Every structure is written in C-alpha cells, then in structure tokens.
Amino acid sequence: MIEQLGNGLLLGIIIAVASVALSLLYGVTRIVNFAHGEIIALGAIATLFLSSPIDSRVLFLDRFSPLGNNFYLSVLISVLFCGLFGGILEFFLFRPLRKAEVGNIAVLVVTIGLSLFLRHIYLLLNAKPQNFPLELQRRQTYLFFDMTPRNFRVLILGIIVMVLVGLLLNYTKIGKAMRAVRDSNDLASVSGINSDNIILFTWISSSMLAGLAGVFQATINDVRYNMGFLILLLIFAGTVLGGIGTSFGAMVGGFIIGIVVNVSVGLPFMEGHTEAKNAIALAIMIIILLFRPQGIFGEKERLS
Amino acid sequence: MNKTVIECNAIAAGYVKGLNILQGVDLIINEKEIVSIIGPNGAGKSTLLKAIMGLIDISAGRFFVNGHEKTNTPTHQIVKEGVGYVPQVENIFPSLTIEENLEIGSWTLNKNIKQTISKTFDDFPMLKERRKDKAGNLSGGQRQILALARSLVTSPTILLLDEPSAGLSPVAIKEVFETVKEINSKGVAILLVEQNAKRALSFSDRGYVLDQGRNAYQGKGHELLDDPRVIDLYLGKL
Numbered sequence: 001m002i003e004q005l006g007n008g009l010l011l012g013i014i015i016a017v018a019s020v021a022l023s024l025l026y027g028v029t030r031i032v033n034f035a036h037g038e039i040i041a042l043g044a045i046a047t048l049f050l051s052s053p054i055d056s057r058v059l060f061l062d063r064f065s066p067l068g069n070n071f072y073l074s075v076l077i078s079v080l081f082c083g084l085f086g087g088i089l090e091f092f093l094f095r096p097l098r099k100a101e102v103g104n105i106a107v108l109v110v111t112i113g114l115s116l117f118l119r120h121i122y123l124l125l126n127a128k129p130q131n132f133p134l135e136l137q138r139r140q141t142y143l144f145f146d147m148t149p150r151n152f153r154v155l156i157l158g159i160i161v162m163v164l165v166g167l168l169l170n171y172t173k174i175g176k177a178m179r180a181v182r183d184s185n186d187l188a189s190v191s192g193i194n195s196d197n198i199i200l201f202t203w204i205s206s207s208m209l210a211g212l213a214g215v216f217q218a219t220i221n222d223v224r225y226n227m228g229f230l231i232l233l234l235i236f237a238g239t240v241l242g243g244i245g246t247s248f249g250a251m252v253g254g255f256i257i258g259i260v261v262n263v264s265v266g267l268p269f270m271e272g273h274t275e276a277k278n279a280i281a282l283a284i285m286i287i288i289l290l291f292r293p294q295g296i297f298g299e300k301e302r303l304s
Numbered sequence: 305m306n307k308t309v310i311e312c313n314a315i316a317a318g319y320v321k322g323l324n325i326l327q328g329v330d331l332i333i334n335e336k337e338i339v340s341i342i343g344p345n346g347a348g349k350s351t352l353l354k355a356i357m358g359l360i361d362i363s364a365g366r367f368f369v370n371g372h373e374k375t376n377t378p379t380h381q382i383v384k385e386g387v388g389y390v391p392q393v394e395n396i397f398p399s400l401t402i403e404e405n406l407e408i409g410s411w412t413l414n415k416n417i418k419q420t421i422s423k424t425f426d427d428f429p430m431l432k433e434r435r436k437d438k439a440g441n442l443s444g445g446q447r448q449i450l451a452l453a454r455s456l457v458t459s460p461t462i463l464l465l466d467e468p469s470a471g472l473s474p475v476a477i478k479e480v481f482e483t484v485k486e487i488n489s490k491g492v493a494i495l496l497v498e499q500n501a502k503r504a505l506s507f508s509d510r511g512y513v514l515d516q517g518r519n520a521y522q523g524k525g526h527e528l529l530d531d532p533r534v535i536d537l538y539l540g541k542l
Contacts, residue, residue, distance in 0.1 A: 052327045173411065176400070176404055176407065176408060177408065179397070179399060179400055179404075180397050180400060180404075180408045181393075182399070183392045183397040183398055183399050185398065186359055186379075186391065186394065187391065187394055187395065187396075187397065187399075188408070188415075188437075189358075189359070189378075189379035189380050189383075189414075189453075190357055190359070190379055190381065190383060190391070191408045191409040191411075191454065191458065192380050192383040192384060192409065192411060192412030192458055193408065193411070194378070194380045194381055213407075283338075297507065
C-alpha cells in the first residue's frame with residue numbers, strides 16, 4: 001500500500017498539472033482539446049531528443065546536440081518549445097477558426113484530427129518506448145511513502161508549479177484578465193482587454209504545462225508516442241471531477257484520480273487485474289458527479 | 305453647438321455575413337447629451353450598439369469617434385477612445401470579486417488605478433461593502449449598478465447602455481436611472497437603448513426611432529413623445 005501511495009502521488013501530480021492545463025484552455029477558449037495528450041508527448045519527446053548522449057540516435061535522427069547532455073536545460077527548452085507550439089496552433093489554426101465563427105463541436109473534431117495526426121507523426125519518428133538517459137536510483141522513504149529521489153523532486157516541482165499557477169491566476173494582471181475572458185470574452189473586450197492576446201497567452205501557458213506534465217510522466221515511466229493519449233482520459237476525468245473550468249478544482253480532481261488509480265491496484269480483488277486500475281477511478285468520478293453534477297469545486301451558474 | 309462624440313453614417317451590420325440587421329443607420333451624439341434609441345423588437349437597437357463597439361462587423365457605412373474614423377476597429381481600442389458600454393446581459397464578471405470587476409476596466413487608464421477604484425467605491429458605497437464578494441452573488445439591481453461602475457472605470461466620455469432596466473423591479477429601475485442621470489451630470493454623454501419608450505424619451509434630450517434596421521423618426525425627446533406617428537407606430541400602449 002505504501003508503494004502504491006507513492007506511485008499514486010506521482011501520477012496524481014502528473015494528472016493534476018495536465019488537468020490544470022486542459023482546464024485553463026477550456027475555460028478561456030471553450031475548446032475541448034483532444035490534442036492535449038500529444039502536447040504532453042511532445043514535451044517528453046523533445047526532452048529525449050535534446051538530452052540523449054551526442055552519439056546516440058533517437059527518433060531515427062542523429063542527435064543534434066548544441067546543449068551538451070544537460071538534462072535540466074533540455075527540459076526547460078522542451079517546455080518552452082511546447083509553449084511555442086501551442087502559440088503556433090492558436091495563431092495559425094484556432095484563431096482563424098474562431099474568427100470564422102466555427103462552432104464548438106467542429107473545433108472539437110479538429111482537435112481530434114490534430115491529435116491523430118500528431119500521434120502518428122510521433123509514431124513515424126519512433127515506435128518503441130525509450131527512457132530518458134538518466135541513471136537508475138534506489139527508492140528512499142519520505143515521510144510515509146517510498147520513491148526515488150528523482151521522483152520525489154518531480155513531486156515537489158509539480159506542487160511548486162501548481163502554487164505558481166494559482167498565484168498567477170489570482171494575483172497577477174494577466175491571470176485576472178484570463179479569468180475575465182473565461183467569464184465573458186465580449187465583456188473583457190469592452191473592458192479594454194485585448195482578448196486575442198489573452199487567448200494566445202493561455203494557449204502558450206497551457207501547452208507549457210502540458211509539456212512539463214509529459215516530462216514528469218516520462219521521467220517516472222518512459223517516452224512513448226502515445227503516452228499523452230493513454231492518460232488523456234484520466235486528465236478529462238480529473239478536470240470534470242474538480243469542476244469544469246475551475247483551475248483549483250482541476251488540480252484537486254487530477255490529484256484524486258491519480259491517487260485512486262494507483263492505490264486501487266493494492267485492493268485485494270484487483271490482484272491480477274491491474275490493467276483495470278482506471279476503472280475504479282472513473283467509477284468514483286461517475287459516482288461523485290451523480291451527487292455533485294457541477295464537480296467538487298464547480299459552482300452552479302446563477303443565471304440572469 | 306456641442307462637439308460630436310459619436311457619428312454613424314449609413315451603417316449596415318449584422319451577425320451573419322450577407323444578412324444585415326442594420327440597413328444604413330445614421331446617428332449623432334454630442335458631448336454631455338442623453339440620446340435614446342427606441343423601436344420595436346428586432347429593429348436593430350442592440351445591434352447598433354454592438355456595431356459601434358466593434359463586437360460585430362460593420363459591412364457598409366462609416367463610424368467616427370471624436371471625428372476620427374473607427375469603422376471596424378477592435379473593441380478594446382474603441383474602449384480606449386472613451387466609449388463605455390454596458391451590455392444587456394453578461395455585463396459583469398460573475399466569478400471575479402467586485403473589486404476585480406472594477407480593476408479589469410481600470411487597466412485601460414494605465415495610471416491612477418488605485419485612486420480610480422477608491423473613487424468608484426466612494427460613489428457606490430454598496431460595492432465597497434461587498435468588494436471581496438463574488439460578483440455573481442449580487443442581485444439583479446446590484447449587478448446593474450456594478451455593471452455601470454465597471455464601465456465608468458474606463459473613464460468614458462460616452463456610455464452606451466443596452467436596456468439597463470430589463471428585468472428589474474420598479475425600485476431598482478428608479479435607482480439605475482438616477483445613477484445614469486448622475487453619471488450624465490458629470491459630463492458623460494449617454495446613448496440609451498430602451499424597450500420602454502415612454503421612460504426613455506422623457507429621460508432623454510433627443511431620441512431616434514428605429515424600424516427594421518433603418519431610421520424612422522428622430523427629434524427632441526418630448527417632441528417624439530407627443531408625435532402622433534410615433535405614438536401610432538410604437539407607443540400605442542401608452
């Protein structure tokens with residue numbers, strides 16, 4: 001159980017970071033982004049490419065290595081690259097669609113198409129799972145759970161990122177502007193906010209968070225072309241569980257889902273059926289939504 | 305003769321390309337005036353305000369603010385020209401606190417943000433009391449007051465109001481109109497769209513009557529009130 005709790009916390013923080021990213025984007029743009037998983041994978045793939053030893057071939061490419069083998073620098077560049085990629089998607093794809101007043105469902109289908117397209121590009125680059133070039137570490141006990149020092153660092157960094165996102169949304173000008181656009185795009189514009197800029201910023205920050213979640217995921221497991229897609233359902237579950245569009249809810253919901261998925265592996269009746277671990281988490285999501293349709297932290301809208 | 309703040313020349317606009325609601329509307333508002341737009345449902349009153357604010361595209365005609373052409377200028381830039389707007393619905397940010405609602409608008413000023421907000425709180429003590437409350441928890445009348453206050457922190461020289469009395473109790477309506485009068489007395493021109501033609505015209509210096517996206521009649525507020533054609537067409541239920 002102790003081991004599962006440690007794994008649960010790790011998956012929890014990954015799902016939480018990815019859910020916040022998805023929730024921010026949905027809140028501000030009303031886009032349900034099915035390509036979110038591929039941005040997660042992009043973060044991991046870019047890091048793998050940048051951080052692998054110079055003489056190795058990754059992704060069927062001879063590794064180009066201007067950074068040396070600096071892992072942290074590779075992560076930083078990859079996360080920034082994901083932000084750039086998100087910005088490009090908004091600027092050249094989703095902004096034109098928005099200006100043409102393409103409906104939400106059509107945009108959703110576009111994101112599904114984008115997801116498939118990107119996933120298969122990754123598959124073309126490399127089909128087999130690979131690990132980051134990091135040395136093996138022994139588990140240690142932290143308080144009441146076991147994990148490697150590296151994974152413990154992932155957990156701490158994830159928590160710091162969550163706190164920073166919270167501070168950004170609540171205390172900075174751009175964070176307040178994002179919440180204003182989330183409430184009403186038109187009203188934000190007539191209050192003097194350039195909502196196109198806010199949406200662009202949201203795409204960039206959401207994609208950076210997704211890329212970071214991908215690096216976390218790959219640090220704990222490995223890099224796969226479909227690694228984002230595999231956890232996308234859990235990310236949606238976390239977002240919905242916390243209350244759609246609320247960032248704090250997404251954090252908590254994501255965390256709960258991640259912990260439940262891994263802790264349920266330790267349940268007696270799950271022995272030999274660990275591949276069904278997502279089922280328990282999704283069942284809990286459904287039960288909670290039956291009693292609280294707006295999610296744990298979602299608020300019922302007061303109409304008028 | 306007062307300076308012209310807003311001028312619309314034969315504006316055509318609509319929500320869908322090729323389907324114009326406004327079919328060439330003319331309108332002039334001078335500084336410090338109260339002007340109302342009346343007309344039956346679907347005449348294009350709210351559409352006209354949205355076209356002015358750049359929320360929908362103007363497909364023909366021209367639009368000027370303080371003598372400068374601003375046809376199809378992005379909304380946030382129209383606001384910086386001193387045009388404030390209170391939509392009929394969705395006119396506050398419900399998930400933001402009352403203080404944050406005011407802050408958002410004040411950023412157009414770039415300076416004296418704190419003073420502007422504290423002055424607004426002095427003008428509206430109800431908002432000051434509840435500054436940390438979510439705006440979504442306010443009653444209909446209080447929301448309308450917050451919506452007015454929110455538009456005022458952008459320091460407009462003209463304020464566009466889309467049916468500020470819609471859905472309010474008689475007491476709240478009275479309060480809203482008194483607030484609007486007070487805002488006007490500080491030198492802010494008002495362009496008012498109203499369903500209740502009698503109330504609007506008796507409150508205004510001048511009025512425009514729109515019908516099917518075109519100017520039908522215009523004149524001084526009380527003259528329109530007494531005009532038998534206007535009464536026949538739109539004010540039958542007086």
